[in-house]
Amino acid sequence: MSDALAQLKQRLTKVTDLERVAGLLGWDQQTMMPAAGAEHRADQLATLRRSSHELLTDDQTGRLLERLRPLEDTLDPDSDDAALIRLTRRDYDKAAHVPADLRAEMVRAAAQARQIWVKARAASDFQQFLPALERNFELRRQYVDCFDGVEEPYDILLDDFEPETTTAEVRAIFTELKAELVPLIAELSRDDVDDSFLHGTFPIDRQERLAKEVVTLFGFRPDTWRLDPTEHPFAAGAGVDDIRITTHYDPASIKSLFSTMHEYGHGLYTHQLPRELQRLPIGLSCSLGIHESQSRLWENLVGRSRPFWRMFYPRAQETYPEQLRGVDLEDFLTGINRVRPSLIRIKADEVTYGMHIILRFELEQDLVNGRVELRDLPEVWNERMREYLGVEVPDDAHGVLQDTHWASGHIGYFATYLLGTVMSVQIWHKVLEDVPDLEEQIERGEFGSLREWLGEHVHRLGRKFPPQETLRRATGETIDAKPYLAYLREKYGVGVPA
Amino acid sequence: MSDALAQLKQRLTKVTDLERVAGLLGWDQQTMMPAAGAEHRADQLATLRRSSHELLTDDQTGRLLERLRPLEDTLDPDSDDAALIRLTRRDYDKAAHVPADLRAEMVRAAAQARQIWVKARAASDFQQFLPALERNFELRRQYVDCFDGVEEPYDILLDDFEPETTTAEVRAIFTELKAELVPLIAELSRDDVDDSFLHGTFPIDRQERLAKEVVTLFGFRPDTWRLDPTEHPFAAGAGVDDIRITTHYDPASIKSLFSTMHEYGHGLYTHQLPRELQRLPIGLSCSLGIHESQSRLWENLVGRSRPFWRMFYPRAQETYPEQLRGVDLEDFLTGINRVRPSLIRIKADEVTYGMHIILRFELEQDLVNGRVELRDLPEVWNERMREYLGVEVPDDAHGVLQDTHWASGHIGYFATYLLGTVMSVQIWHKVLEDVPDLEEQIERGEFGSLREWLGEHVHRLGRKFPPQETLRRATGETIDAKPYLAYLREKYGVGVPA
Numbered sequence: 002m003s004d005a006l007a008q009l010k011q012r013l014t015k016v017t018d019l020e021r022v023a024g025l026l027g028w029d030q031q032t033m034m035p036a037a038g039a040e041h042r043a044d045q046l047a048t049l050r051r052s053s054h055e056l057l058t059d060d061q062t063g064r065l066l067e068r069l070r071p072l073e074d075t076l077d078p079d080s081d082d083a084a085l086i087r088l089t090r091r092d093y094d095k096a097a098h099v100p101a102d103l104r105a106e107m108v109r110a111a112a113q114a115r116q117i118w119v120k121a122r123a124a125s126d127f128q129q130f131l132p133a134l135e136r137n138f139e140l141r142r143q144y145v146d147c148f149d150g151v152e153e154p155y156d157i158l159l160d161d162f163e164p165e166t167t168t169a170e171v172r173a174i175f176t177e178l179k180a181e182l183v184p185l186i187a188e189l190s191r192d193d194v195d196d197s198f199l200h201g202t203f204p205i206d207r208q209e210r211l212a213k214e215v216v217t218l219f220g221f222r223p224d225t226w227r228l229d230p231t232e233h234p235f236a237a238g239a240g241v242d243d244i245r246i247t248t249h250y251d252p253a254s255i256k257s258l259f260s261t262m263h264e265y266g267h268g269l270y271t272h273q274l275p276r277e278l279q280r281l282p283i284g285l286s287c288s289l290g291i292h293e294s295q296s297r298l299w300e301n302l303v304g305r306s307r308p309f310w311r312m313f314y315p316r317a318q319e320t321y322p323e324q325l326r327g328v329d330l331e332d333f334l335t336g337i338n339r340v341r342p343s344l345i346r347i348k349a350d351e352v353t354y355g356m357h358i359i360l361r362f363e364l365e366q367d368l369v370n371g372r373v374e375l376r377d378l379p380e381v382w383n384e385r386m387r388e389y390l391g392v393e394v395p396d397d398a399h400g401v402l403q404d405t406h407w408a409s410g411h412i413g414y415f416a417t418y419l420l421g422t423v424m425s426v427q428i429w430h431k432v433l434e435d436v437p438d439l440e441e442q443i444e445r446g447e448f449g450s451l452r453e454w455l456g457e458h459v460h461r462l463g464r465k466f467p468p469q470e471t472l473r474r475a476t477g478e479t480i481d482a483k484p485y486l487a488y489l490r491e492k493y494g495v496g497v498p499a
Numbered sequence: 500m501s502d503a504l505a506q507l508k509q510r511l512t513k514v515t516d517l518e519r520v521a522g523l524l525g526w527d528q529q530t531m532m533p534a535a536g537a538e539h540r541a542d543q544l545a546t547l548r549r550s551s552h553e554l555l556t557d558d559q560t561g562r563l564l565e566r567l568r569p570l571e572d573t574l575d576p577d578s579d580d581a582a583l584i585r586l587t588r589r590d591y592d593k594a595a596h597v598p599a600d601l602r603a604e605m606v607r608a609a610a611q612a613r614q615i616w617v618k619a620r621a622a623s624d625f626q627q628f629l630p631a632l633e634r635n636f637e638l639r640r641q642y643v644d645c646f647d648g649v650e651e652p653y654d655i656l657l658d659d660f661e662p663e664t665t666t667a668e669v670r671a672i673f674t675e676l677k678a679e680l681v682p683l684i685a686e687l688s689r690d691d692v693d694d695s696f697l698h699g700t701f702p703i704d705r706q707e708r709l710a711k712e713v714v715t716l717f718g719f720r721p722d723t724w725r726l727d728p729t730e731h732p733f734a735a736g737a738g739v740d741d742i743r744i745t746t747h748y749d750p751a752s753i754k755s756l757f758s759t760m761h762e763y764g765h766g767l768y769t770h771q772l773p774r775e776l777q778r779l780p781i782g783l784s785c786s787l788g789i790h791e792s793q794s795r796l797w798e799n800l801v802g803r804s805r806p807f808w809r810m811f812y813p814r815a816q817e818t819y820p821e822q823l824r825g826v827d828l829e830d831f832l833t834g835i836n837r838v839r840p841s842l843i844r845i846k847a848d849e850v851t852y853g854m855h856i857i858l859r860f861e862l863e864q865d866l867v868n869g870r871v872e873l874r875d876l877p878e879v880w881n882e883r884m885r886e887y888l889g890v891e892v893p894d895d896a897h898g899v900l901q902d903t904h905w906a907s908g909h910i911g912y913f914a915t916y917l918l919g920t921v922m923s924v925q926i927w928h929k930v931l932e933d934v935p936d937l938e939e940q941i942e943r944g945e946f947g948s949l950r951e952w953l954g955e956h957v958h959r960l961g962r963k964f965p966p967q968e969t970l971r972r973a974t975g976e977t978i979d980a981k982p983y984l985a986y987l988r989e990k991y992g993v994g995v996p997a
Contacts, residue, residue, distance in 0.1 A: 018546035021539070022520060029527065037723040038741030041519070044778065045737065048516035052550055225535040239543065243536025280542065 005068040006082060012056055012065075013089060014280045019053040021239050028237035028245050032229045036116070043112035051105035058097045066090050084465040085283050091164075092282060098147040107140045111410030118408030119232060125398035127379045130408070135375050137410050138368060145369070155366050158413030162289040163420060165467040168366065171416050174423065175359050177482045182355050185486075186390075189340040189352055189493050196336035198328045203321060205250045211320050212248060212261040215313070219265050219299065219448050221246075226268060233405040234260045234347070236267030236296075241279050244268040255321070256348055259300050259337075266299030267292055269452060273460035288468040289414060293421020294428055295455065301351055301422075302429045303451070305338055308443040340493065342390035344399045351422075352489055356389045358419040361404075365412055424472055426485040428459065431476040503566040504580060510554055510563075511587060512778045517551040519737050526735035526743050530727045534614065541610035549603035556595045564588050582963040583781050589662070590780060596645040605638045609908030616906030617730060623896035625877045628906070633873050635908050636866060643867070653864050656911030660787040661918060663965040666864065669914050672921065673857050675980045680853050683984075684888070687838040687850055687991050694834035696826045701819060703748045709818050710746060710759040713811070717763050717797065717946050719744075724766060731903040732758045732845070734765030734794075739777050742766040753819070754846055757798050757835075764797030765790055767950060771958035786966040787912060791919020792926055793953065799849055799920075800927045801949070803836055806941040838991065840888035842897045849920075850987055854887045856917035859902075863910055922970055924983040926957065929974040 023046055030042050056062075069086050076083035096104075114133035121130035145154040153168045160166065213221070213228060221228070231247040234257075238244045246264035250257045270292055278284030286292050303309050310317075314333060318325040325333065340350050346357040364385065367373040373381050382401040383394040394400035406414050433439055436450050443451075458475040465471075469479045489495075521544055528540050554560075567584050574581035594602075612631035619628035643652040651666045658664065711719070711726060719726070729745040732755075736742045744762035748755045768790055776782030784790050801807050808815075812831060816823040823831070838848050844855040862883065865871040871879050880899040881892040892898035904912050931937055934948050941949075956973040963969075967977045987993075 015546050015550065018543045019550070022524065022543050022547060025524070025527065025543075026520065029523065033531065033725065034737075035721065035723050035725055035741055038737055041738030041741050041777075045516045045520050045523075048513050049520060052513065052517070223533065225533050227531065227533055239532075239536055240539030243533055243539050279539075 003072075005065050006072065006086075009062070009065045009069065009089065010085070010281060012059075012062060013085075013282055016053045016056050017280050017282060017285070019049050019056070020285075023049045023053070024237050025239045025245075028235075028247075030112070030115070031231045031233070031235065032245075032247060039113065039116040043109045046112050047105040047109035050108040051101050054096060054099070054101050054104045057093060058099075058101070062089070062093050063097070066093060079465075081278060081283060081465070085281060088283055088464060095160075099144060100147075103140070103143055103147070107137075107144065107410055110136045110140055111408070114408045114410070115405065118402065118405060122398050122402040125396040125402065127397040127401060130402065131376060134378075134407055137407060138375060138412065141369070141410070141412050153366075155369050155413065158365075158369065159416060160413075162411070162414045163417050163468060164288055166288075166290070166420075166469070171362065171420065174480060174482050175362060175416075175419065178355050178419070178423070178486070179359055181482075181486050182352065182359075183389075185489060185493075185495065186340065186342060186353055186356065188495060190342060191340065194335055194339045194341075195332070196339050198324050198333075199255050199336050200253055201324050203250075203252060203255050203324065205252055207320050208250045208252075208255075208257055211317065212258060214316065215258065216246070216261060216265045218313075218446055219262070219303075220269060220452050221265065225272065228261070234264055236264045236271065238268065238271040241272055241274055241276050244272050254348075255317075255324075259304055260347060262304035263296040263300035266296035269299070269455065270295040270460050273452070273456035275461050275463045278463055283463050283465050285464045287462065287464050287466070287471045289417035290420035290424060291459065291468050291471055293418050294424035294472075295421075295459070297418075297422045297425040298429055298455075302425060303443060303448075305334075305351070306440075306443070307334060308440040310334055310337075312444050312446050338492070342392050344386070344392055344394060345403055352493070353390060354422065355419050358415055360385050360389050361415040362419075365415065369412070420468075420480060423482055423485040424480055426488045427472065427476050427478060427481065428455075429488075430484060431458070501570075503563050504570065504584075507560070507563045507567065507587065508583070508779060510557075510560060511583075511780055514551045514554050515778050515780060515783070517547050517554070521547045521551070522735050523737045523741075523743075526733075526745075528610070528613070529729045529731070529733065530743075530745060537611065537614040541607045544610050545603040545607035548606040549599050552594060552597070552599050552602045555591060556597075556599070560587070560591050561595070564591060577963075579776060579781060579963065583779060586781055586962060593658075597642060598645075601638070601641055601645070605635075605642065605908055608634045608638055609906070612906045612908070613903065616900065616903060620896050620900040623894040623900065625895040625899060628900065629874060632876075632905055635905060636873060636910065639867070639908070639910050651864075653867050653911065656863075656867065657914060658911075660909070660912045661915050661966060662786055664786075664788070664918075664967070669860065669918065672978060672980050673860060673914075673917065676853050676917070676921070676984070677857055679980075679984050680850065680857075681887075683987060683991075683993065684838065684840060684851055684854065686993060688840060689838065692833055692837045693830070694837050696822050696831075697753050697834050698751055699822050701748075701750060701753050701822065703750055705818050706748045706750075706753075706755055709815065710756060712814065713756065714744070714759060714763045716811075716944055717760070717801075718767060718950050719763065723770065726759070732762055734762045734769065736766065736769040739770055739772055739774050742770050752846075753815075753822075757802055758845060760802035761794040761798035764794035767797070767953065768793040768958050771950070771954035773959050773961045776961055781961050781963050783962045785960065785962050785964070785969045787915035788918035788922060789957065789966050789969055791916050792922035792970075793919075793957070795916075795920045795923040796927055796953075800923060801941060801946075803832075803849070804938075804941070805832055806938040808832055808835075810942050810944050836990070840890050842884070842890055842892060843901055850991070851888060852920065853917050856913055858883050858887050859913040860917075863913065867910070918966075918978060921980055921983040922978055924986045925970065925974050925976060925979065926953075927986075928982060929956070 026042065026046055034042060066086065066089065073083055073086045114137050117133040118130055121127065141158060145151065145157045148157055151157060155168045159168055159171065216228060225242050226244045226246065229247050230250055232249060234248050236246045246268045248257050248261040248264060270286060274286065275284050310330060310333065314330050338350065340352045342353050343349055349357055364373065364381065368375060379397055379401050386392050386394050386400065432451060432454050436454055439451060462471050462474060466474065473479050524540065524544055532540060564584065564587065571581055571584045612635050615631040616628055619625065639656060643649065643655045646655055649655060653666045657666055657669065714726060723740050724742045724744065727745050728748055730747060732746045734744045744766045746755050746759040746762060768784060772784065773782050808828060808831065812828050836848065838850045840851050841847055847855055862871065866873060877895055877899050884890050884892050884898065930949065930952050934952055937949060957969065960969050960972060964972065971977050
């Protein structure tokens with residue numbers, strides 16, 4: 002029996018290693034690879050993912066899982082071994098439905114589409130991107146068709162990013178959010194806030210220096226982390242001691258700083274995953290939603306807070322004297338927290354952000370279910386941006402082409418951003434309960450207690466439990482939109498609606 | 500039958516992809532990876548190489564090769580398919596002797612040892628490196644033991660880098676070289692040449708600019724190539740359109756420029772390998788010796804030549820006016836070609852270079868055959884440097900720790916440097932025969948004909964034939980020390996010995 006477990010672990014170690022290598026190749030593709038290398042990369046990623054898929058879905062995995070049923074029944078369900086068997090059974094059952102050829106083709110097509118998207122976005126030309134996008138969606142339709150008796154096709158896609166979470170559950174939370182966000186945005190949107198100092202001249206070398214300074218305060222260490230520029234920021238890592246975050250410097254805006262803090266949050270999660278389990282699937286991150294709860298926590302609850310800027314604002318002023326001399330802390334805080342509907346998701350303020358996600362979540366379902374055709378996407382996108390946020394989209398680059406996700410084959414992913422944002426507030430409240438002087442610590446530039454709390458209560462759980470169980474263990478409750486909405490109202494000084 | 504061939508190709512495509520990914524991970528390890536990532540990298544490389552090893556040595560490969568025997572007999576032996584079957588049979592027969600666990604452990608131990616070597620070299624402390632080195636040698640002994648009826652154990656190691664080439668064959672050439680190099684070095688070593696201008700202040704940003712300029716003249720294109728700094732220069736690539744060369748800038752010396760030209764030669768070879776065969780083993784490079792013939796050709800026969808510097812010297816003077824103003828072209832040429840026994844192989848002149856290699860080639864055999872103990876290595880190294888080159892080694896960093904090869908598990912590799920150097924001259928003579936105005940072209944900064952000749956006569960052959968057959972097809976002859984020795988004598992104006 003323990004022999005079967007050892008064999009299973011050995012097999013899963015290989016699967017995990019190959020997946021991590023694929024992750025590193027993705028990082029390389031977006032930061033280092035010469036453009037002409039895209040075709041090789043598509044082939045190589047397809048081979049890697051095919052190999053890990055074949056290892057996982059091999060009949061031998063199924064036989065080992067069967068042989069392990071009696072052992073599983075005797076184990077403490079919270080133990081690592083029980084969680085490993087349970088999780089592997091779930092992964093195996095889902096993957097075994099999918100032919101290796103389809104899995105490889107999904108990966109190859111996505112890697113190719115990503116390069117096409119980079120060019121199409123630069124040219125702001127959706128038509129150039131359309132065939133590759135159609136291919137990605139067609140392959141996801143084939144993927145969904147591998148499963149029988151599916152209630153909502155979108156469930157299958159969503160589950161890849163937020164396991165054991167249904168479209169209906171997400172829809173319920175998003176409906177609740179939408180009902181309050183729409184009036185809140187109307188109430189809070191202000192044109193009379195002067196945030197002109199946030200736009201102007203921010204030399205990239207100084208941005209790089211300041212970004213490094215911030216993440217170093219947070220806990221970035223150069224022997225374990227990298228920070229590199231890229232087109233569309235993301236975090237990756239080849240293991241707990243090889244963490245790679247990226248950012249995109251806009252020489253006319255200070256906002257990359259918040260994106261860097263965001264990616265730091267992702268990086269810290271990966272860095273604090275359980276070291277002893279890191280070559281097994283239970284040692285990976287829990288879900289994209291939990292991941293996002295970590296990035297949004299560092300970006301918003303730390304990075305846009307008064308305590309943080311009380312400590313750090315002098316450094317920002319020293320770095321950008323032309324921009325920030327004469328701007329006092331309160332004006333700066335008002336500026337970086339200004340609510341105003343805008344075009345680009347990753348630059349959105351905390352209040353309007355949710356509507357960017359809800360739009361994408363609804364649109365993805367319309368696309369998957371055939372209610373909207375891909376060729377009509379720019380038109381539908383622009384219409385809904387007008388409807389949800391009241392903004393006019395000037396071109397595809399600032400509209401439907403802004404995100405890399407559909408190019409990269411990540412269809413069903415966007416919802417996790419808002420789920421994570423909502424959960425970040427629940428987690429933050431719990432940290433404040435356990436570390437009452439957290440804000441004073443932040444004001445002193447001390448982040449050790451926060452890192453430790455997150456490590457102990459969230460990160461160390463890895464992928465042992467589904468996201469909602471992970472959140473429950475960390476905070477005592479499952480996802481709830483109310484604390485998030487209350488946080489927004491409190492932050493912006495708005496009363497509870499009658 | 501054609502079905503068996505298709506199956507074989509599909510399997511080999513996966514093997515090749517995995518090997519290329521491992522190559523890219525090696526590049527990342529030496530240029531980008533945070534130091535703490537070394538343990539992950541060792542695990543991941545071991546898993547990758549194990550996976551490709553298992554795919555290659557699977558019984559199914561053997562069965563397919565058996566089924567293909569009748570087809571092979573009907574094919575033109577020069578055809579791609581015949582070469583593929585022949586080469587795969589050779590690879591399979593060799594790899595099938597080696598257990599996957601040993602293969603994986605060799606890779607893991609080497610990746611770990613490399614990190615230890617970096618630190619040990621920085622500290623100039625051989626003792627710190629000794630246990631990792633012992634592990635690498637012990638694993639190579641186990642590797643050699645996998646093969647029966649071996650005449651010389653070293654043959655097995657050498658063959659991994661220079662296939663179908665025996666220790667005895669190399670020894671014969673090296674004996675011939677040594678007999679002439681020793682008196683030539685004595686005759687040519689000069690202390691009266693002033694090359695002080697080659698040492699001083701060469702700001703790294705200017706070195707980077709000049710290196711980019713040179714390789715761009717040669718044929719480097721930024722959409723296909725990268726050039727990055729590293730500890731110990733090397734070339735890598737993820738495919739014909741993703742070429743990565745590296746260099747090491749010493750702020751006190753101009754010499755990294757020659758090392759960059761060297762790596763360009765490696766990169767060009769990889770870039771011009773047969774595109775249509777690039778995911779099959781016959782599409783890879785032929786041998787390390789042939790590889791080195793390309794790098795040494797660009798470094799020495801182009802890069803240290805009068806035609807090249809007639810064209811490029813003004814740019815070097817503009818770049819380093821403090822160093823080179825007032826140094827005329829002939830003095831510069833004499834300086835960069837000065838013969839003087841020295842400590843570091845990769846900085847050695849063309850005449851003394853061979854002795855650095857012969858020392859390593861002999862020493863490796865002494866180590867593998869147990870005539871020298873690893874713990875005595877610094878002492879023996881220093882003795883032989885005194886004997887072969889008349890230099891006193893001041894510390895391990897400038898002695899036995901200077902090269903990465905033994906750390907990286909590349910035992911049996913060094914000989915290929917001198918084989919390649921010898922072959923580079925034979926190839927050069929043949930290019931001059933076919934392109935009589937080559938030197939005029941170089942003086943005009945035109946390298947297209949040279950690139951094309953090398954592509955057509957050497958690179959496009961890939962790994963279809965063993966190295967000596969490749970050389971024979973390119974030049975009409977197999978390896979011969981005489982043209983190389985004649986070239987040295989001519990270059991330095993020394994008559995044929997009586």
